[in-house]
Amino acid sequence: MNKSKKKSEETVIDFGLSFGSLLKELGDFTKDLAEMVEEGRDEMEKTGEIAFDQAKKLKGMYGISVRMGGNGIPHVDTFGRRPRSETREPIVDVFDEGNRLQVIAELPGIDEKDITHSVEGSQLTIRAGKGERKFFKELDLGSAVKGTAKAHYTNGILELTFEKA
Secondary structure, three states: OOHHHOOOOOOOOOOOOOHHHHHHHHHHHHHHHHHHHHOOOOEEEEEEEEEEEOOOOEEEEEEEEEEEOOOOOEEEEEEOOOOOOOEEOOOEEEEEOOOEEEEEEEOOOOOHHHEEEEEEOOEEEEEEEEOOEEEEEEEEOOOOEEEEEEEEEEOOEEEEEEEEO
């Protein structure tokens, strides 16, 4: 056999994204941010799917949420990933409803008594834990709030309602 035609064997890990497609996604994200600013929007979400192994059809979800803060600085939250620590970051949505803010957080497998939340200025901190399952999230609400939140927890979903200051 001719040695020049012999192929070397190596392990290749294919995450379904080539360098070119990664750059394209980054370019698309930058374009979306520019459109968000031009149109005067203060929120943007983008989600998608990553194929880890085409043969076994393993897929993962990714997403990003961008919200412009009161000082014009964007706040970026990601989801669809699991941190390397034992503490998970829950999926959280914030809804601005005029004179109040509603926060909805997914905390599966947690009892209501194991959840704490606090607000300092416009910074909300949510902590929850039961046994090995722990959640932690800090986020900027974009507006200061007054008083304490009205809290409701059912089937792993925490709903917090705040009055704006």
